[in-house]
Amino acid sequence: MRPANIWQIGRLTLCEWTRKKVFYMFxxxxxxxxxxxxxxxxxxxxxxxxxxMDLSLTAMGLFTAILSLGLSLSAIPQDxxxxxxxxxxxxxxxxxxxxxxxxxxxxxxxxxxxxxxxxELVVVTFLKExxxxxxxxxxGLLLWVESLVLxxxxxxxSLPFSPPMNAAFSSFVYAVGHLSSTYIQALxxxxxxxxxxxxxxxxxxxxPQLQYFDLKSAVVQGYPVxxxxxxxxxxxxxxxxxxxxxLGELLLSRKDL
Amino acid sequence: xxxxxxxxxxxxxxxxxxxxxSFGQAPDARETPRPHSTESLEEELEHxxxxxxxxxxxxxxxxxxxxxxxxxxxxxxxxxxxxxxLLAWLILDAILVLYVFFIRKVRVRxxxx
Numbered sequence: 001m002r003p004a005n006i007w008q009i010g011r012l013t014l015c016e017w018t019r020k021k022v023f024y025m026f027x028x029x030x031x032x033x034x035x036x037x038x039x040x041x042x043x044x045x046x047x048x049x050x051x052x053m054d055l056s057l058t059a060m061g062l063f064t065a066i067l068s069l070g071l072s073l074s075a076i077p078q079d080x081x082x083x084x085x086x087x088x089x090x091x092x093x094x095x096x097x098x099x100x101x102x103x104x105x106x107x108x109x110x111x112x113x114x115x116x117x118x119x120e121l122v123v124v125t126f127l128k129e130x131x132x133x134x135x136x137x138x139x140g141l142l143l144w145v146e147s148l149v150l151x152x153x154x155x156x157x158s159l160p161f162s163p164p165m166n167a168a169f170s171s172f173v174y175a176v177g178h179l180s181s182t183y184i185q186a187l188x189x190x191x192x193x194x195x196x197x198x199x200x201x202x203x204x205x206x207x208p209q210l211q212y213f214d215l216k217s218a219v220v221q222g223y224p225v226x227x228x229x230x231x232x233x234x235x236x237x238x239x240x241x242x243x244x245x246x247l248g249e250l251l252l253s254r255k256d257l
Numbered sequence: 258x259x260x261x262x263x264x265x266x267x268x269x270x271x272x273x274x275x276x277x278x279s280f281g282q283a284p285d286a287r288e289t290p291r292p293h294s295t296e297s298l299e300e301e302l303e304h305x306x307x308x309x310x311x312x313x314x315x316x317x318x319x320x321x322x323x324x325x326x327x328x329x330x331x332x333x334x335x336x337x338x339x340x341x342x343l344l345a346w347l348i349l350d351a352i353l354v355l356y357v358f359f360i361r362k363v364r365v366r367x368x369x370x
Contacts, residue, residue: 001358096357205345212329212339225330232339233329239346246353 001100005093009101010108017071017109027113030063034120049129050220053136056121057216060143063117064110065174068147071106072154073163073170085257096249103155103245110147114140135223138230139215145237146213150174152241153208156248159255177210208240 017023034056076099079085088098118140125133153173157166212233218225329335 205342209339209342215330217328218330223331229330229336232336232343236339236343236346239343239350243346243350243353246350246357249357 001094001096005097006100006104009088009093009098010104013075013102013105014108017105023067023070023109026063026067027116030059030113030117031120033059034117034124049125052128053121053125053133054216054220057136057139057143057219060114060117060121060140061146061214061216064114064143064147065150067110067113068106068151069154069167069170069174071109072102072151073158073166075102075106075155076158077163080257089257095252096245099155099245099248099252103151103241106151106155107144107148110151111144114144114147133219133222135215135219135225138225139219142213142215142230142233142237145234146210148241149177149208149210149237149244152244152248156244156251159248159251173207174210177208178214179211209236212236 076085079088079102085098089095118136121140122133122136125136150170150173154166154170157169161169215225329339
């Protein structure tokens, strides 16, 4: 593993993504949505700022998920189809470097876009309420960490599965990962006496706990989130993404190119 | 363009269902005390975490309140659980790193061509 190789492939991937125009459209729509959200008048109920923050953070989460899914879904299959992966791998570049490079390029693009959207939301909230909501920055950071996990999962799934199957499996992981512990607890209680208990338990342990990255209610209710918690969640996301990438490397090393 | 239209349609369909916290289901704890409750929330939470199911307090089944209290950034029990999961992933990662970068390399190098 060479960090210089990973950085170069990541830079190339980032350049490749910036040439795709459809994502600029997404970005501009999201930017305009956040900016205009405060001009909407929700029946003059009063807590407009809360509602708008909730809506904006939900939009950010969905936008990040769509972006990481849309970008990483075709990243490796497209390279294999265009045979650009062969040119790269014929040089002294290991397959793990290639996988990590693709991952790095994708998450860098998401980081750039999320930073702009988060700063915009902080500024717009400040202009409306005259106080800074620092929790929005933490929520933005954790959304990015969530995108790390999702990108790693989609990239790894793109090795054994075709893009449509990959999209279905990754969406499932995203949806189940967001189920809160209450629902999983209820599921495991219901299936305690039957053979279904073991799959539920495995599901609970193996799938990413994406609700750890959801600070929406903290932002909306105005509660401070401890920095220790944010650190733990970031560490969890990094460890999970690393594990999935290592599994991806095992799959890629056995793949017949 | 088709993807864009589809995503926007999906977003505007799903957004009202996903924005739960500002629709009054989870009230601000500082402003709205839990009605008719004499027991501490922690006690009730522990009861539920032990797998005994939801405890009825004065016949009131406020699921959304419980859900709000179980937010991991807010609940120490969820944070302890998170630490355990973190430790498990750390061990798993260490094993995988050892396998991918050391054990497998040695095995490949030791093979007779």
